[in-house]
Amino acid sequence: MSEQVLRKGDEITLDFGQHLVGYVTLSLLNVRSNADAPLRLKLTFGEMPCEVGEDFATYEGWLSRSWLQDEIVNVDVLPGTITLNRRYAFRYLKLEILETSIRYDLQLKEVFCTTVTSASMDAITPLPASVDEELVQLDQVSIHTLRDCMQTVFEDGPKRDRRLWIGDLRLQALVNYETFGCNDLVKRCLYLFAGSRLEGGQVGACLYEKPEPYVDDIYLYDYSLFFITTLWDYYEATKDRDTLEVLWPVAKEQVDIALKRLDKRGIVQDDETWYCFLDWHEQLNKQAGAQAVLIYGLKKALCIAREMGLSEQVEQLQTQIRRAEEAALQFLWDEEQGFFMSGEQRQVSWASQVWMILAEVVDVEVARALLQRLKGYYEAIPMNTPYMMHHYVEALLQCGQQQEALDQIRTYWGGMIKDGADTFWELYNPEDKTYSPYGSNLINSYCHAWSCTPSYFIRRYFAGEEG
């Protein structure tokens, strides 16, 4: 590289060989003669080849184009070494030499990235030798994904958003307990959410860290309830009773807020707004899924109340759970079709079925049959994200279908690796590989927190010494 002469108008793309998050330094040398005018460079960073191959001017998505990582840099002094002051998430770097002068050309003497993460690779326990190569690779890619998202908070994606979302945090924390064990970072995130809530007391869907930590005004029904489940998971992993006790009132408040949304029947009220996440799908109705996440959250709250010996609250929660489950079975379960129905249009979706199973609204036998039936029901609204796929795998495991769960991991996350993933992607629909909920796959995140869960499954369920 160092000998190649770059002239005005030239363009080169460097492949750093793996996904990186950090600060880039370029060492630049003028050749032929003195640099009698500034050097003007365009740098385009891409997690994926499409980002360095397509023209950002064609971008028409609805998320801000400012997430696309390109810079125009003017360098006043050559030879010189510059370190760009923004952090980038990338594997590819396209360099365009916009301007030199009639007197000089350029050589790139050195380019490197000073990576940043709060995860230590030293903390990772190697998988037993019995684990096959494919799972080792799935584990490795998961770990790299999580590593690159672990900064001063668990970011959802180091390229786009870079924020702490509680839906992502919950899954990242689960993987973290099995890998980096950086539990103080989970604690920090829980306190950030607890300490910066919305005006009504709700835990917000996401947080900004800078200039001072503050909560975004996005409220999502399921995400607020995940504060409870993330707190319980954290306690199970750490036995940090202090944090459990300090944060329990916030968790309990989420229960109370969530229950207020129930209608007279005891069902979560549906509406046209973006009140609940579940998955990215334009047609997906959220009512049944929201009801299921409520029940799931109530059950985690019950675990906490029991652990803390809060008998009155235990009793209260048991009642609330029973009512929510009964309402779900009475009003959402369609005995004839054998599916949970969501919304006025009585929509059948994978999200609704999976969450009802995770919430244990039906017993294992019914659940197993339900999933089997679902696979043959092509009208069901499908899954679009690794986030939803995680919950499906979790549901399979809950039904005792280990082999099917493992196959799913190999097919789905393994499919991303076959398609070139160094880190797991925010979005992956094998049927529509350029799927984006944002109007352009250029803006998709290709190292995304919620997609790193194969390590959790592999290390928790599939890496026993017995193989």
Added chain:
Amino acid sequence: MSEQVLRKGDEITLDFGQHLVGYVTLSLLNVRSNADAPLRLKLTFGEMPCEVGEDFATYEGWLSRSWLQDEIVNVDVLPGTITLNRRYAFRYLKLEILETSIRYDLQLKEVFCTTVTSASMDAITPLPASVDEELVQLDQVSIHTLRDCMQTVFEDGPKRDRRLWIGDLRLQALVNYETFGCNDLVKRCLYLFAGSRLEGGQVGACLYEKPEPYVDDIYLYDYSLFFITTLWDYYEATKDRDTLEVLWPVAKEQVDIALKRLDKRGIVQDDETWYCFLDWHEQLNKQAGAQAVLIYGLKKALCIAREMGLSEQVEQLQTQIRRAEEAALQFLWDEEQGFFMSGEQRQVSWASQVWMILAEVVDVEVARALLQRLKGYYEAIPMNTPYMMHHYVEALLQCGQQQEALDQIRTYWGGMIKDGADTFWELYNPEDKTYSPYGSNLINSYCHAWSCTPSYFIRRYFAGEEG
């Protein structure tokens, strides 16, 4: 300003009220909602309205477009305050809001420039009350021009080049002695030139300061000789005998090198290359001017040799001067036409006549008649720069034509002020106001060292208490 809401696609231009050189800070606030994506701004700095009014994409000059001062800046954290890390020379700042997000707009809470200079305005002696308003203004604009060019060296222009050119240094130093009296900066520049010469021992035409001081490979016959004259001017202003003694060998070497270019007749050899500057004009032949600058330089060298009591060198220089003058009169002077001729085509130019007068090749009476004749000779190659105009005014003064010199200052530099100059321009041809030797007036420098000499004339010749 702070209340105006800026949306994606909006553009505003700020007028800072005067020419500034320094570092710009912007304080930015998101409004409507959170800044959930980076802000992407385009900033265009202009010394002149044309720079913020015309599209740089249309630029087709031969100097690098990288001198045009525009930046694309991505701001990750809002609200936030950013200071751009490059120095700009500007009065106008155009801000284009390239990207916000669907959730937020922008307010500009504060913008300021932290100016830099090595000149102290406190050092300036006010002009006597007898000096008229127009001269006070000419003096003020000159002083601002010099101030903005005075950094760690005397730069030629704080926008473009930003280098130490010896042709500019010579004039800046003359103005400096009458104004800021920052004589150590002149000394530093002399030592930089002396300490970083070309391989043949020539003082280079210009220097770069960074990353380490080094000389450019441009050699100009007249500019090398100006080392001698600048050293003598410095000594006259400071009586710093140490510097005179240390740098005399370098000055003497310039004499020896310059004399080697003489042909058998004792005339500077002409060629097609850019071997001598004199002025920006495509047709200008440099031979006669070069010969005149040689004689001018030899005479300054003689002053130094005399001051240092170097009798042998005094004698040698007197001989060299006599020969060069005789050659000029014999081979370049056309008695019939009454002009000095330059080059094979026997070209008549203002530059040749003015420099022959400054070199005192003809006596005052002849010089005065020569200038008078020149004004009526429309075929003569005209002057294009304030640099050349300075020498013309100097020639008028040398001929005792004080009033005409003053009129010229009022008309020419006063014309720039009438045309909107806050600082004097690199190029000004009242007959062709968009004149540029670089193919575009966008790239012209509008605060330029060699144009700041009205203060020198006013304070030295026209600000006596007698008015």
